[in-house]
Amino acid sequence: xxxxxxxxxxxxxxxxxxxxxxxxxxxxxxxxxxxxxxxxxxxxxxxxxxxxxxxxxxxxxxxxxxxxxxxxxxxxxxxxxxxxxxxxxxxxxxxxxxxxxxxxxxxxxxxxxxxxxxxxxxxxxxxxxxxxxxxxxxxxxxxxxxxxxxxxxxxxxxxxxxxxxxxxxxxxxxxxxxxxxxxxxxxxxxxxxxxxxxxxxxxxxxxxxxxxxxxxxxxxxxxxxxxxxxxxxxxxxxxxxxx
Numbered sequence: 001x002x003x004x005x006x007x008x009x010x011x012x013x014x015x016x017x018x019x020x021x022x023x024x025x026x027x028x029x030x031x032x033x034x035x036x037x038x039x040x041x042x043x044x045x046x047x048x049x050x051x052x053x054x055x056x057x058x059x060x061x062x063x064x065x066x067x068x069x070x071x072x073x074x075x076x077x078x079x080x081x082x083x084x085x086x087x088x089x090x091x092x093x094x095x096x097x098x099x100x101x102x103x104x105x106x107x108x109x110x111x112x113x114x115x116x117x118x119x120x121x122x123x124x125x126x127x128x129x130x131x132x133x134x135x136x137x138x139x140x141x142x143x144x145x146x147x148x149x150x151x152x153x154x155x156x157x158x159x160x161x162x163x164x165x166x167x168x169x170x171x172x173x174x175x176x177x178x179x180x181x182x183x184x185x186x187x188x189x190x191x192x193x194x195x196x197x198x199x200x201x202x203x204x205x206x207x208x209x210x211x212x213x214x215x216x217x218x219x220x221x222x223x224x225x226x227x228x229x230x231x232x233x234x235x236x237x238x239x240x241x242x243x
Contacts, residue, residue: 106213177228
């Protein structure tokens with residue numbers, strides 16, 4: 001596997017072809033004076049060759065290895081955290097998906113009547129269905145079964161698929177980002193549907209209010225989308241270039 005380097009402000013810069021983690025070091029180093037040298041990415045472990053720009057260095061220079069020619073401290077410039085950007089974003093992606101799945105166990109939607117909370121559904125109950133217990137003005141209790149919500153099930157499925165995709169890859173992947181965006185869209189749709197159904201079926205006497213678990217799942221899936229579409233990594237790189 002091979003990638004090409006560029007020279008920017010007296011520094012050799014390139015990115016790992018496996019996870020896109022950016023690297024930079026001084027052109028004064030011996031490895032920077034070679035036409036071709038070898039690197040092992042600290043973020044994803046991929047070994048690859050780096051070809052310096054044509055015409056800047058001798059095309060007949062031998063290949064050198066990172067271990068013998070590139071000091072570790074130089075390998076991490078311009079910012080120490082940048083070479084591990086791919087690893088960092090992967091951890092954030094996995095954590096966001098895992099936490100969003102856990103959020104379905106938390107209070108998701110509350111049913112209220114005249115300002116009083118009647119019942120609170122977790123995300124899991126919305127996926128599997130559940131019973132609402134109500135008490136009328138005479139103290140009589142009754143139960144009403146709520147059918148499973150396909151939109152909730154699909155949102156959970158999107159989070160699970162995104163989690164599997166994030167775990168299976170050594171860096172951020174677009175398919176995981178797409179799953180996160182789909183999950184956010186499905187949760188918005190679920191909220192709108194439940195609110196509309198409550199108004200239509202009870203003439204506005206019953207309202208649906210999103211709870212902590214719902215908003216937590218939304219934020220976490222949005223974070224996973226940002227990470228897997230490379231936004232966070234680009235911020236890492238922009239910050240490093242300013243250093």
